[in-house]
Amino acid sequence: SDVEGILNVDREYAAGLRDIKAGQRIVVIFLFHKSPDFTSDFLFQAPPNHEKKLGVFSNCSPIRPNPIGMSVLEVLKVNDSKIYVKGIDMLDGTPVLDIKPYIESKFDCPSYQEK
Numbered sequence: 001s002d003v004e005g006i007l008n009v010d011r012e013y014a015a016g017l018r019d020i021k022a023g024q025r026i027v028v029i030f031l032f033h034k035s036p037d038f039t040s041d042f043l044f045q046a047p048p049n050h051e052k053k054l055g056v057f058s059n060c061s062p063i064r065p066n067p068i069g070m071s072v073l074e075v076l077k078v079n080d081s082k083i084y085v086k087g088i089d090m091l092d093g094t095p096v097l098d099i100k101p102y103i104e105s106k107f108d109c110p111s112y113q114e115k
Contacts, residue, residue: 004076005088007096014081022077025102026085031095032067072102 007028009017020026042063044053056064073085083099 007083027100029098032062
């Protein structure tokens with residue numbers, strides 16, 4: 001996604017953004033705070049533009065047993081307690097639980113998943 005946005009970090013943690021630089025990617029873990037409560041009715045859901053219903057752990061639906069989401073975003077710049085990002089897919093006001101560096105080797109798929 002080319003959608004740009006701003007992550008607002010509590011001022012008390014702003015110093016922790018020191019080594020985040022423009023051009024790098026970060027992993028943002030957030031809360032799907034606007035999603036309905038999960039019930040067994042949501043165990044199988046059809047993703048957008050997809051005819052087949054998939055199991056809840058096989059899709060990216062925001063309606064989950066634990067309403068936690070994750071996005072990998074490109075950092076455009078950091079200014080004080082704000083991270084300007086590209087690729088954002090969260091609603092305005094979404095609570096951010098954590099921010100981590102994107103380390104490609106940690107997300108590398110084992111060969112058995114490529115078959």
